Amino acid sequence: MVRPLESLREAWDTLAAGFRSPLLEHDWFMSCAETLHAESDINVVTTWQADKLTGAAPLVSEGGRLAIIGGSRLYEPADWLYSSDEVVSELTDRVLALRQPMILQRIPAESPVARAFDRLSPWRAVAVVRTSADVLAVDTRSSWNAYYEGLSSRITSNLRRLRRKAEKALGRMTVAQSIPGPAEVDAHLETVVAIEGSGWKGRRGSSLGASADLREFFRRYGRRASEKGRLRVSTLSFGTHVAAVELSVVAYRRLWQLKIGYQESLAAYYPGLQLTEVSIRSAFEQGLESYEFLGSAAEWERRWRPEVRQYRAIAVYPMTGTGLAGACRDVAGALWRRLGRRRIDPD
Numbered sequence: 001m002v003r004p005l006e007s008l009r010e011a012w013d014t015l016a017a018g019f020r021s022p023l024l025e026h027d028w029f030m031s032c033a034e035t036l037h038a039e040s041d042i043n044v045v046t047t048w049q050a051d052k053l054t055g056a057a058p059l060v061s062e063g064g065r066l067a068i069i070g071g072s073r074l075y076e077p078a079d080w081l082y083s084s085d086e087v088v089s090e091l092t093d094r095v096l097a098l099r100q101p102m103i104l105q106r107i108p109a110e111s112p113v114a115r116a117f118d119r120l121s122p123w124r125a126v127a128v129v130r131t132s133a134d135v136l137a138v139d140t141r142s143s144w145n146a147y148y149e150g151l152s153s154r155i156t157s158n159l160r161r162l163r164r165k166a167e168k169a170l171g172r173m174t175v176a177q178s179i180p181g182p183a184e185v186d187a188h189l190e191t192v193v194a195i196e197g198s199g200w201k202g203r204r205g206s207s208l209g210a211s212a213d214l215r216e217f218f219r220r221y222g223r224r225a226s227e228k229g230r231l232r233v234s235t236l237s238f239g240t241h242v243a244a245v246e247l248s249v250v251a252y253r254r255l256w257q258l259k260i261g262y263q264e265s266l267a268a269y270y271p272g273l274q275l276t277e278v279s280i281r282s283a284f285e286q287g288l289e290s291y292e293f294l295g296s297a298a299e300w301e302r303r304w305r306p307e308v309r310q311y312r313a314i315a316v317y318p319m320t321g322t323g324l325a326g327a328c329r330d331v332a333g334a335l336w337r338r339l340g341r342r343r344i345d346p347d
Helices: 009-019 026-036 085-096 112-118 144-149 153-170 182-196 200-204 212-227 264-269 271-285 299-304 321-332 335-341
Strands: 042-049 052-062 065-068 102-108 125-139 173-178 231-238 241-251 254-262 290-292 307-318
Touching (some): 009 026, 009 052, 052 085, 085 112, 102 112, 153 231, 153 271, 182 212, 182 231, 182 241, 182 254, 212 241, 241 264, 254 271, 271 299
Antiparallel strands (some): 052 065, 102 307, 125 290, 173 231, 231 241, 241 254
16 A cells, blocks of 8 residues: 555545546556555655645656656656646645656646746756647537537448448447446456457557556556446447457546457457447437547547647756756657657557
8 A cells, every 4th residue: 555645535536626537536546556656656745725735746756757656657648736826836846846857748738737847947947848649539518410420431431331241240249338346347357458468469568468567557446446436348249259348437527448459350340449439429328528538649539530638748857966967868868759759559
C-alpha cells in the first residue's frame, strides 16, 4: 500500500470531481502507484486551505526526473489537480523547490499548468512546452441516426458488407455487454490479454501478456472501477468465435475506452471496428455525452468523425546543478526527438 497517497483518498476525489475524468481520480493514481512504481519514488505535492485539499501534483521520481504517476507507462492524458489558477502557482513554487528536472506528458493544452510553465521566468527554470499527441472523442449528445448518416459510406457500407460475410462463414454476429463485479474482473482481463496477444502486439512483445506490471495495473484498477459499478466489458463474437473485446469505464456521463483488441485470425472482418461501432452507438443510446478513445489519436479512430483534444508535453529544468545536468542529459539523449515521435499503438 502506498500509505501517503492512500490517506488522501476522500479529499482527492472531492477535488478531482470538478475535472470529470476517471484518469485524475484517486483509484487511477493509486493503482498506478501500487503496480508501476516503488513506493519510495512517489512524491505527491499538495496544497491545503485549512483542512480542505486545494491542489495536488501526483509526481514520481523516474530516472532522475519527476513525472506524473503512471504517465510514462500508460501515456494517457494527465494533469495536476487544482481549485484555482492561484493554487497552480503555489503548486508550481512547491514543485520547483524540489530542485529536480521534470517531464510532464499529456497535459491538456488549456490547462493552467501548461500556461504556468510556459510563462515561467528563465531565472527560475528553463521550461520547454511542446505539442503532444492528440486524443480523439466522439460527441454522443445528438441522435445516433443523425450521427451515423454523417459517417463516410466507406466505413458504414464496408462494415455491413464484412459483417454479412463473417456471418455467412462463421455465424451470427453478437455483442455481449456486461457490468462485471470485482470477482469477475480477472476472468474478463484474461480474455482481453488473450485476444490482444493473438496478433502483432503479441509477436512484438508489447501486449499486456508480456507486461506483468501493466497487467496488474489493469487488474487492480478494474476491480476498483467494478466496485463502483463503472467497469464495462463488451465482447463481439461471430457464431462461437470471440472476435474482439473492449474494456471501458462509464464515468461522468462518458464512456472511456481503456483497451480494445481483436482476434488476428478474424482481422479480415474488421472485428475491432465492428465492436467500436456498437460501443459508440451504445453511448448514444444511453444518453452519454461522449465516447473517449484515450491513448494517442490513431488513423482508424479518425473514421468516426471525432472531436480533437489537444495536449502538451512540458520539460522543466530548475536553475540548479541537478536541473542543468538533467537538461544536458536530455539533450544528449535526444529525449525530445523521441517524445515528438512517440505514439501509442492503436488497441
